[in-house]
Amino acid sequence: MRRYSVFAIAREAMRYHEGWERAWPAPTPKPRYDVIVVGAGGHGLATAYYLGKNFGITNVAVIEKGWLGGGNTGRNTTIIRSNYLQDPSSAIYEKARSLYEGLSRDLNYNVMFSPRGLLMLAQTEHEVRGYKRTVNANDLQGIETRWIGPQEVKDLVPMINLHGPRYPVLGALLQERGGTARHDAVAWGYARGCAAMGMHILQNCEVTAIRSENGQVSEVETTRGTIGCKKLAIVVAGHSSVMAEKAGFRLPVESMALQALVSEPIKPMIDVVVMANTVHGYLSQSDKGELVIGGGTDGFVNYSQRGSWQHVEETIRALIETFPPISRLRMLRQWGGIVDMTGDRSPILSKTPVGNIFINCGWGTGGFKAIPGSGWAMAELVANGEPGPLAADFGLERFREGRFIDESVAAGVAH
Amino acid sequence: MLRLTCPHCGVTAEETELTPGGEAHLRRAGPDATDAEFESYLFARKNPKGVVFERWRHAHGCGKWFIAARHSVSWQVFGTYPAQTTEPPADLIETIRAAIPTWEGWQ
Ligand SMILES: Cc1cc2nc3c(=O)[nH]c(=O)nc-3n(C[C@H](O)[C@H](O)[C@H](O)COP(=O)(O)OP(=O)(O)OC[C@H]3O[C@@H](n4cnc5c(N)ncnc54)[C@H](O)[C@@H]3O)c2cc1C
Ligand SMILES: [Zn+2]
Numbered sequence: 149m150r151r152y153s154v155f156a157i158a159r160e161a162m163r164y165h166e167g168w169e170r171a172w173p174a175p176t177p178k179p180r181y182d183v184i185v186v187g188a189g190g191h192g193l194a195t196a197y198y199l200g201k202n203f204g205i206t207n208v209a210v211i212e213k214g215w216l217g218g219g220n221t222g223r224n225t226t227i228i229r230s231n232y233l234q235d236p237s238s239a240i241y242e243k244a245r246s247l248y249e250g251l252s253r254d255l256n257y258n259v260m261f262s263p264r265g266l267l268m269l270a271q272t273e274h275e276v277r278g279y280k281r282t283v284n285a286n287d288l289q290g291i292e293t294r295w296i297g298p299q300e301v302k303d304l305v306p307m308i309n310l311h312g313p314r315y316p317v318l319g320a321l322l323q324e325r326g327g328t329a330r331h332d333a334v335a336w337g338y339a340r341g342c343a344a345m346g347m348h349i350l351q352n353c354e355v356t357a358i359r360s361e362n363g364q365v366s367e368v369e370t371t372r373g374t375i376g377c378k379k380l381a382i383v384v385a386g387h388s389s390v391m392a393e394k395a396g397f398r399l400p401v402e403s404m405a406l407q408a409l410v411s412e413p414i415k416p417m418i419d420v421v422v423m424a425n426t427v428h429g430y431l432s433q434s435d436k437g438e439l440v441i442g443g444g445t446d447g448f449v450n451y452s453q454r455g456s457w458q459h460v461e462e463t464i465r466a467l468i469e470t471f472p473p474i475s476r477l478r479m480l481r482q483w484g485g486i487v488d489m490t491g492d493r494s495p496i497l498s499k500t501p502v503g504n505i506f507i508n509c510g511w512g513t514g515g516f517k518a519i520p521g522s523g524w525a526m527a528e529l530v531a532n533g534e535p536g537p538l539a540a541d542f543g544l545e546r547f548r549e550g551r552f553i554d555e556s557v558a559a560g561v562a563h
Numbered sequence: 564m565l566r567l568t569c570p571h572c573g574v575t576a577e578e579t580e581l582t583p584g585g586e587a588h589l590r591r592a593g594p595d596a597t598d599a600e601f602e603s604y605l606f607a608r609k610n611p612k613g614v615v616f617e618r619w620r621h622a623h624g625c626g627k628w629f630i631a632a633r634h635s636v637s638w639q640v641f642g643t644y645p646a647q648t649t650e651p652p653a654d655l656i657e658t659i660r661a662a663i664p665t666w667e668g669w670q
Contacts, residue, residue: 387612389608389609389610389611389612390612398603398607398608398609399607399608399610400606400607400608401608401610402585402586402608402610403610403612403635447582447583448565448583448615448617449586449610449611449615449617449635450635450638451612451635451636452635452636452637452638456564456565456578457564458564458578458579491606547602547605547606548598548599548602
């Protein structure tokens with residue numbers, strides 16, 4: 149696969165751009181692979197990529213029922229941060245964030261990582277205390293965050309209204325190396341990286357059954373035929389329970405809709421990411437000039453990729469008090485994704501009751517930021533059959549043993 | 564927006580008037596249950612892509628709990644019934660069977 153570079157652009161400019169290759173081929177499925185990854189979202193593709201890169205396992209297929217990146221990876225608001233409270237969370241999210249820093253170079257693909265700075269607003273006394281605690285925790289974890297007062301918030305976000313009658317801005321938790329990246333590019337970059345190592349990305353191929361022999365996975369049935377495998381990694385986010393059922397076990401997961409929306413494009417008005425968790429809204433501006441806005445999940449099981457209208461209204465209503473200029477904007481598009489929610493709002497990277505089936509799910513409303521770290525940890529789990537240090541605390545057994553990694557109280561909102 | 568009819572007071576309520584309460588008909592594991600049974604009661608969820616039985620509370624209305632049988636993709640509502648029961652009514656099961664012959668049942 150030819151590398152992208154300034155010379156490649158110059159070369160192609162001279163010949164009417166006729167020499168670009170496909171970023172990844174569309175192969176015919178082989179009868180058997182060493183590893184099958186189900187789900188070509190960011191997490192599945194990153195798992196495959198690091199299986200090849202870190203463990204030399206390249207006889208791998210990533211199987212996708214739709215188009216790659218068409219799930220939550222292509223539907224999220226792209227917030228990247230690692231300012232979590234619990235140590236296991238901080239470790240895996242910071243691994244991911246630090247990999248994002250060098251990802252464009254590593255993948256030879258511009259993922260447009262933009263560490264523009266991320267603020268989590270404190271709008272109640274409770275939040276002030278909570279975020280100060282997080283800053284202290286992050287200090288111990290070696291993650292750079294700091295507490296800033298209202299005036300510094302105003303300097304960073306001039307359009308903000310500090311003195312909202314209901315929710316004044318009392319300060320913020322700032323992570324300067326948090327930010328955003330281009331979601332599609334992350335999926336495409338990993339896909340291209342996988343294809344370059346000879347892996348197969350099989351799109352429009354749905355896994356419809358999982359078969360095992362003597363308690364070990366043996367093959368999957370797909371809409372493009374039966375495919376054998378030695379190991380199977382299930383990385384399907386909102387459809388995790390559906391796949392688990394096919395493999396014969398249940399998960400502590402519920403699938404719910406999470407929505408986002410973008411405004412009409414306008415001139416630059418905010419160059420950081422702001423999360424306002426008390427009012428359940430968050431905001432950043434894309435390179436095209438659209439305000440990218442997200443809110444909370446619906447409260448019930450839903451597989452329709454459509455959410456409820458009142459959530460859109462609630463999100464906007466809440467944000468308008470703190471960001472008054474938004475009230476003048478027209479909203480262009482709104483969409484939903486089906487997110488996989490666990491009780492402690494932490495992900496699952498785990499062995500399963502079936503031998504050589506591994507599962508990575510439960511990232512819920514906040515897994516885009518985790519893609520590189522999750523893929524890294526999942527590759528280790530699949531390759532060695534046992535979790536490494538990053539994944540060790542995220543096993544399914546934590547529910548039985550009561551070892552929750554409780555981030556629901558720490559963040560309290562979708563992100 | 565989802566609309567459900569409260570079987571207690573008869574009001575057809577919009578989602579904003581209701582509070583969702585999660586999977587219905589979970590059976591609490593007894594005192595001599597195994598760890599696995601208790602774990603399953605507390606955490607394992609069916610989370611079906613298809614027919615869901617789910618608890619709702621008519622929070623901004625009569626305040627009572629009920630159960631809705633609903634499709635998690637089409638949002639079709641098959642029926643609602645009071646929560647003071649351990650299994651769905653037989654006629655509702657018939658209605659769902661008629662609508663979805665391949666349905667594997669509520670358990
Ligand atoms: C509106 C919204 C906003 C969000 N905002 C943020 C944010 O700001 N920051 C953040 O960090 N996270 C955010 N998230 C969460 C983030 O998007 C997800 O956690 C992450 O993208 C999950 O990636 P994934 O690869 O696990 O899943 P997906 O990208 O959903 O990929 C799973 C893939 O599996 C495929 N699949 C399913 N079943 C099968 C089958 N049977 N056979 C084959 N393939 C199958 C699906 O088609 C899909 O492509 C947001 C999510 C949403 C919906
Ligand atoms: Zn009622």
